[in-house]
Amino acid sequence: MVSQRTRVLRGVPYLLAALPSSMAALLAPFVLIVAALAIVIGGAGLLLVPLGLLVLRGWTDLNRLWAGSVLRAPVPLRFRPLRGGVFGWWRTQLTDPTTYRDLLWLPVQVVLGLPLGLFTLVLVMFPFASVIGMFFWWVPDNYGMSLVPDIPITDWKTAFGTGLPALLLSSAMIWWLVPPLAHGWAWVNRAVLDRSGTEQLEERVDELTETRAGAIDSHGAELRRIERDLHDGTQAKLVSIALRLGIARQTLRDEPETAAALLKEASEGTEAAMGELRTIVRTIYPPILSDRGLIGALRSLVADSGVPAHADLEEVGPLPAAVEAAAYFVVSEALTNVAKHAEANFAVVKVRLTGDRLDVEVTDNGKGGIDETRGSGVNGIRRRVAALDGTTTVLSPPGGPTSILVELPCAR
Numbered sequence: 001m002v003s004q005r006t007r008v009l010r011g012v013p014y015l016l017a018a019l020p021s022s023m024a025a026l027l028a029p030f031v032l033i034v035a036a037l038a039i040v041i042g043g044a045g046l047l048l049v050p051l052g053l054l055v056l057r058g059w060t061d062l063n064r065l066w067a068g069s070v071l072r073a074p075v076p077l078r079f080r081p082l083r084g085g086v087f088g089w090w091r092t093q094l095t096d097p098t099t100y101r102d103l104l105w106l107p108v109q110v111v112l113g114l115p116l117g118l119f120t121l122v123l124v125m126f127p128f129a130s131v132i133g134m135f136f137w138w139v140p141d142n143y144g145m146s147l148v149p150d151i152p153i154t155d156w157k158t159a160f161g162t163g164l165p166a167l168l169l170s171s172a173m174i175w176w177l178v179p180p181l182a183h184g185w186a187w188v189n190r191a192v193l194d195r196s197g198t199e200q201l202e203e204r205v206d207e208l209t210e211t212r213a214g215a216i217d218s219h220g221a222e223l224r225r226i227e228r229d230l231h232d233g234t235q236a237k238l239v240s241i242a243l244r245l246g247i248a249r250q251t252l253r254d255e256p257e258t259a260a261a262l263l264k265e266a267s268e269g270t271e272a273a274m275g276e277l278r279t280i281v282r283t284i285y286p287p288i289l290s291d292r293g294l295i296g297a298l299r300s301l302v303a304d305s306g307v308p309a310h311a312d313l314e315e316v317g318p319l320p321a322a323v324e325a326a327a328y329f330v331v332s333e334a335l336t337n338v339a340k341h342a343e344a345n346f347a348v349v350k351v352r353l354t355g356d357r358l359d360v361e362v363t364d365n366g367k368g369g370i371d372e373t374r375g376s377g378v379n380g381i382r383r384r385v386a387a388l389d390g391t392t393t394v395l396s397p398p399g400g401p402t403s404i405l406v407e408l409p410c411a412r
Contacts, residue, residue: 008175011182012124014070018109018185019117021063025109028056053099060102064193070186075194105192116185120178126170134163241269294324295351301331302349306339307364309347316353323410326388327351327360330381330406334362337377342366342402358408368400381406 031052064075244266248259288297295313302311319327331349338347344366352359372378372394382392385406396402 004175004179007179007182010070011178012120012174014066014182015116015120015178015185016124017066017117018113019121021059022109022113022117024059025106025113028106053102056102056106057099060105060193063105063189067186067189067193070182071190073190075190101193105189108188108192112185112188116181120181123170123174123177127167127174130163130167130170134160134167237269237272241266244269289321289324289328294319294327297324297328298331298349298351301328301335305335305347307335307342307344307347309335309349312348312350314352316351316358319358319410322388323358323408326384326390326408327358327406329384330360330404331362333377333381334404338362338364338366338402342368342400344400344402353410356410358410360406360408361403363401363403365401367398368396368402369398370394370396370402378404 068074244263248263248266251259288300292300295315298313299311302309335347335349338344342364344364347362347364350359350361350363370378378392378394381404385392385408388408390406390408393405393407394403395405
């Protein structure tokens with residue numbers, strides 16, 4: 001919960017920044033027009049226009065970040081990447097809807113930002129003027145000043161009679177008026193600078209297409225792994241068992257000792273094959289999830305961890321099987337990575353249910369610096385989570401600590 005004081009301290013500079021920003025917005029169209037004219041006069045405009053739009057992009061991105069911090073809801077920065085030299089820049093910028101949102105933002109900044117910035121400046125300066133009026137009215141250059149129209153300050157009684165109410169009123173206005181004004185101005189900026197509903201839908205379709213392709217690839221790799229494990233491991237053992245049983249049946253009457261040895265070997269092979277089958281089944285859906293539930297299964301993982309680990313687990317109740325399996329494998333893979341690569345001596349596993357989202361976080365105090373391009377296991381976590389339309393956030397600065405946060409949708 002953000003305090004009122006934080007809202008004020010965050011809102012005042014945000015509103016004051018609208019003043020210089022709107023003044024610059026007044027000049028921006030003239031700069032772009034001059035750059036466009038330079039195209040007709042000479043070739044310099046071919047470079048100046050995309051550079052001007054690039055500066056505008058950085059400017060509006062700064063306002064997106066600031067508006068997102070005030071609203072506590074990030075405004076995405078979704079420009080198309082610039083490629084192909086100057087003409088590639090032209091093509092990209094002229095076909096990017098975000099460019100036109102930025103240009104639309106300029107008049108909005110002037111029409112609304114300028115008066116809003118001026119009002120905030122006056123509002124912020126008035127407490128200082130009140131203090132000066134109360135204590136420094138007697139200075140020769142200030143003699144005859146007034147905080148209230150038609151009431152000049154000529155003595156201490158008038159100074160405090162007008163200055164103190166002005167100070168209290170202006171301070172109260174700053175305290176109660178600035179936060180909603182800042183919130184409203186941030187909302188306007190987001191409304192202009194954020195993506196349209198159609199663009200968000202297109203991005204969502206692209207994301208789902210990408211995650212679906214990743215899920216299909218992951219599913220295919222998983223099927224190939226299971227087939228390989230069954231073919232090279234379990235099937236080979238079963239063939240060996242069948243051969244031993246066949247030979248034992250043929251030698252049972254004439255060589256009972258040989259038959260007994262073969263039967264013993266077949267029995268041992270059967271146990272080994274059953275063990276492999278149980279291992280393969282666990283990689284598909286761990287039976288422990290059915291026996292103990294997600295929290296019980298995670299406690300078992302933490303207890304068997306290769307490094308000392310602490311379980312901070314919130315009871316989440318029954319969840320979809322796919323979500324439970326994903327959470328289990330995420331923790332299993334993360335703890336395995338910690339034991340193998342992190343050089344850590346402690347890890348923490350946290351699980352929280354927030355609304356219709358399951359948050360799973362694994363943190364360690366190791367060396368950090370996870371490199372996902374070198375097969376760290378994080379790519380497998382990302383693919384498994386993305387298949388369920390979840391998100392994975394990895395924070396692993398060199399020197400540590402490392403934190404892997406997974407958010408899984410789990411509407412029930």
